[in-house]
Amino acid sequence: MTDPSDHLLNFVVVGRLSDWTLPYWCHMFALTFTSVAREWFEKLSDGQIKSCDDFVAKFSHHFSQQKKHTRDPSEILDVVRRSNESIEDSITRFNNESLNIGRVSEDMFRGAFRKNVKSDDLIRTLTSNDGIPKHGTR
Incomplete structure:
Protein backbone atom coordinates (compact mmCIF):
# COMPACT_ATOMS: atom_id res chain seq x y z
CA MET A 1 0.00 0.00 0.00
CA LYS A 67 1.32 8.67 4.74
CA LYS A 68 4.55 10.23 3.52
CA HIS A 69 6.44 12.14 6.17
CA THR A 70 6.87 15.83 5.36
CA ARG A 71 10.49 16.76 5.89
CA ASP A 72 11.60 20.06 7.35
CA PRO A 73 12.99 22.35 4.60
CA SER A 74 16.07 23.10 6.74
CA GLU A 75 17.16 19.47 6.22
CA ILE A 76 18.52 20.61 2.85
CA LEU A 77 21.42 22.14 4.81
CA ASP A 78 22.40 18.65 6.03
CA VAL A 79 22.99 17.37 2.49
CA VAL A 80 26.73 17.74 2.05
CA ARG A 81 29.25 16.35 -0.39
CA ARG A 82 30.86 13.17 0.89
CA SER A 83 34.64 12.93 0.96
CA ASN A 84 34.79 10.21 -1.70
CA GLU A 85 32.00 11.66 -3.88
CA SER A 86 32.51 13.31 -7.25
CA ILE A 87 30.96 16.73 -7.85
CA GLU A 88 28.58 15.20 -10.39
CA ASP A 89 27.42 12.46 -7.99
CA SER A 90 27.10 14.99 -5.21
CA ILE A 91 24.93 17.30 -7.32
CA THR A 92 22.74 14.38 -8.40
CA ARG A 93 22.27 13.28 -4.78
CA PHE A 94 21.66 16.88 -3.69
CA ASN A 95 18.96 17.31 -6.34
CA ASN A 96 17.28 14.03 -5.39
CA GLU A 97 17.33 14.93 -1.71
CA SER A 98 15.96 18.42 -2.37
CA LEU A 99 13.06 16.91 -4.34
CA ASN A 100 12.30 14.58 -1.41
CA ILE A 101 12.43 17.43 1.08
CA GLY A 102 10.28 19.83 -0.92
CA ARG A 103 9.21 23.41 -0.11
CA VAL A 104 12.78 24.67 0.22
CA SER A 105 13.01 28.43 -0.30
CA GLU A 106 15.08 29.70 -3.21
CA ASP A 107 17.62 31.35 -0.87
CA MET A 108 17.99 28.25 1.30
CA PHE A 109 18.37 26.07 -1.79
CA ARG A 110 21.09 28.30 -3.21
CA GLY A 111 23.00 28.45 0.08
CA ALA A 112 22.79 24.70 0.59
CA PHE A 113 23.87 24.09 -3.00
CA ARG A 114 26.97 26.28 -2.55
CA LYS A 115 27.78 24.53 0.72
CA ASN A 116 27.33 21.12 -0.91
CA VAL A 117 29.34 21.65 -4.08
CA LYS A 118 32.52 22.93 -2.41
CA SER A 119 34.03 23.90 -5.75
CA ASP A 120 34.83 27.58 -6.20
CA ASP A 121 35.40 27.12 -9.95
CA LEU A 122 32.00 25.51 -10.45
CA ILE A 123 30.23 28.15 -8.34
CA ARG A 124 31.94 30.94 -10.35
CA THR A 125 30.91 29.27 -13.61
CA LEU A 126 27.32 28.89 -12.50
CA THR A 127 26.95 32.37 -11.07
CA SER A 128 28.61 34.06 -14.04
CA ASN A 129 25.94 32.72 -16.40
CA ASP A 130 22.35 32.64 -15.21
CA GLY A 131 23.21 31.99 -11.59
CA ILE A 132 22.85 28.76 -9.69
CA PRO A 133 20.10 26.58 -11.16
CA LYS A 134 16.68 27.66 -9.96
CA HIS A 135 15.07 25.36 -7.37
CA GLY A 136 12.43 23.23 -9.08
CA THR A 137 14.00 23.56 -12.54
CA ARG A 138 16.76 21.04 -12.06
Whole structure:
Protein backbone atom coordinates (compact mmCIF):
# COMPACT_ATOMS: atom_id res chain seq x y z
CA MET A 1 0.00 0.00 0.00
CA THR A 2 1.33 3.42 -0.90
CA ASP A 3 0.51 6.75 0.69
CA PRO A 4 -3.31 6.85 0.91
CA SER A 5 -3.29 10.49 -0.21
CA ASP A 6 -1.51 9.51 -3.43
CA HIS A 7 -3.99 6.72 -4.01
CA LEU A 8 -6.93 9.07 -3.45
CA LEU A 9 -5.50 11.78 -5.70
CA ASN A 10 -4.99 9.32 -8.56
CA PHE A 11 -8.46 7.91 -8.05
CA VAL A 12 -10.13 11.35 -8.01
CA VAL A 13 -8.38 12.37 -11.23
CA VAL A 14 -9.65 9.26 -13.02
CA GLY A 15 -13.14 9.69 -11.56
CA ARG A 16 -13.42 13.28 -12.70
CA LEU A 17 -12.16 12.44 -16.18
CA SER A 18 -14.70 9.64 -16.39
CA ASP A 19 -17.53 11.83 -15.02
CA TRP A 20 -18.75 9.12 -12.63
CA THR A 21 -21.93 9.43 -10.57
CA LEU A 22 -21.48 9.41 -6.77
CA PRO A 23 -22.60 5.79 -6.22
CA TYR A 24 -20.26 4.69 -8.98
CA TRP A 25 -17.35 6.44 -7.19
CA CYS A 26 -17.75 4.19 -4.14
CA HIS A 27 -17.90 1.00 -6.19
CA MET A 28 -14.93 1.98 -8.33
CA PHE A 29 -12.93 3.07 -5.28
CA ALA A 30 -13.22 -0.43 -3.81
CA LEU A 31 -12.11 -1.95 -7.12
CA THR A 32 -8.80 -0.05 -6.97
CA PHE A 33 -7.70 -1.88 -3.82
CA THR A 34 -5.00 -4.52 -3.94
CA SER A 35 -3.31 -6.70 -1.31
CA VAL A 36 -3.55 -5.12 2.16
CA ALA A 37 -6.21 -2.59 1.18
CA ARG A 38 -8.32 -5.35 -0.38
CA GLU A 39 -8.00 -7.42 2.81
CA TRP A 40 -9.02 -4.42 4.93
CA PHE A 41 -12.04 -3.74 2.71
CA GLU A 42 -13.19 -7.36 2.74
CA LYS A 43 -13.14 -7.38 6.57
CA LEU A 44 -15.50 -4.41 6.82
CA SER A 45 -18.92 -5.50 8.05
CA ASP A 46 -22.13 -4.70 6.19
CA GLY A 47 -23.47 -1.28 7.10
CA GLN A 48 -20.12 -0.04 8.42
CA ILE A 49 -19.81 2.47 5.57
CA LYS A 50 -22.54 5.12 5.51
CA SER A 51 -21.48 7.21 2.50
CA CYS A 52 -18.72 7.67 -0.05
CA ASP A 53 -17.15 10.37 2.16
CA ASP A 54 -17.31 7.98 5.12
CA PHE A 55 -15.63 5.31 2.98
CA VAL A 56 -12.77 7.63 2.04
CA ALA A 57 -12.39 8.81 5.66
CA LYS A 58 -12.20 5.24 6.98
CA PHE A 59 -9.69 4.30 4.27
CA SER A 60 -7.53 7.36 4.98
CA HIS A 61 -7.63 6.79 8.73
CA HIS A 62 -6.82 3.09 8.50
CA PHE A 63 -3.81 3.64 6.25
CA SER A 64 -2.66 6.95 7.78
CA GLN A 65 0.54 5.34 9.13
CA GLN A 66 1.68 4.99 5.51
CA LYS A 67 1.32 8.67 4.74
CA LYS A 68 4.55 10.23 3.52
CA HIS A 69 6.44 12.14 6.17
CA THR A 70 6.87 15.83 5.36
CA ARG A 71 10.49 16.76 5.89
CA ASP A 72 11.60 20.06 7.35
CA PRO A 73 12.99 22.35 4.60
CA SER A 74 16.07 23.10 6.74
CA GLU A 75 17.16 19.47 6.22
CA ILE A 76 18.52 20.61 2.85
CA LEU A 77 21.42 22.14 4.81
CA ASP A 78 22.40 18.65 6.03
CA VAL A 79 22.99 17.37 2.49
CA VAL A 80 26.73 17.74 2.05
CA ARG A 81 29.25 16.35 -0.39
CA ARG A 82 30.86 13.17 0.89
CA SER A 83 34.64 12.93 0.96
CA ASN A 84 34.79 10.21 -1.70
CA GLU A 85 32.00 11.66 -3.88
CA SER A 86 32.51 13.31 -7.25
CA ILE A 87 30.96 16.73 -7.85
CA GLU A 88 28.58 15.20 -10.39
CA ASP A 89 27.42 12.46 -7.99
CA SER A 90 27.10 14.99 -5.21
CA ILE A 91 24.93 17.30 -7.32
CA THR A 92 22.74 14.38 -8.40
CA ARG A 93 22.27 13.28 -4.78
CA PHE A 94 21.66 16.88 -3.69
CA ASN A 95 18.96 17.31 -6.34
CA ASN A 96 17.28 14.03 -5.39
CA GLU A 97 17.33 14.93 -1.71
CA SER A 98 15.96 18.42 -2.37
CA LEU A 99 13.06 16.91 -4.34
CA ASN A 100 12.30 14.58 -1.41
CA ILE A 101 12.43 17.43 1.08
CA GLY A 102 10.28 19.83 -0.92
CA ARG A 103 9.21 23.41 -0.11
CA VAL A 104 12.78 24.67 0.22
CA SER A 105 13.01 28.43 -0.30
CA GLU A 106 15.08 29.70 -3.21
CA ASP A 107 17.62 31.35 -0.87
CA MET A 108 17.99 28.25 1.30
CA PHE A 109 18.37 26.07 -1.79
CA ARG A 110 21.09 28.30 -3.21
CA GLY A 111 23.00 28.45 0.08
CA ALA A 112 22.79 24.70 0.59
CA PHE A 113 23.87 24.09 -3.00
CA ARG A 114 26.97 26.28 -2.55
CA LYS A 115 27.78 24.53 0.72
CA ASN A 116 27.33 21.12 -0.91
CA VAL A 117 29.34 21.65 -4.08
CA LYS A 118 32.52 22.93 -2.41
CA SER A 119 34.03 23.90 -5.75
CA ASP A 120 34.83 27.58 -6.20
CA ASP A 121 35.40 27.12 -9.95
CA LEU A 122 32.00 25.51 -10.45
CA ILE A 123 30.23 28.15 -8.34
CA ARG A 124 31.94 30.94 -10.35
CA THR A 125 30.91 29.27 -13.61
CA LEU A 126 27.32 28.89 -12.50
CA THR A 127 26.95 32.37 -11.07
CA SER A 128 28.61 34.06 -14.04
CA ASN A 129 25.94 32.72 -16.40
CA ASP A 130 22.35 32.64 -15.21
CA GLY A 131 23.21 31.99 -11.59
CA ILE A 132 22.85 28.76 -9.69
CA PRO A 133 20.10 26.58 -11.16
CA LYS A 134 16.68 27.66 -9.96
CA HIS A 135 15.07 25.36 -7.37
CA GLY A 136 12.43 23.23 -9.08
CA THR A 137 14.00 23.56 -12.54
CA ARG A 138 16.76 21.04 -12.06
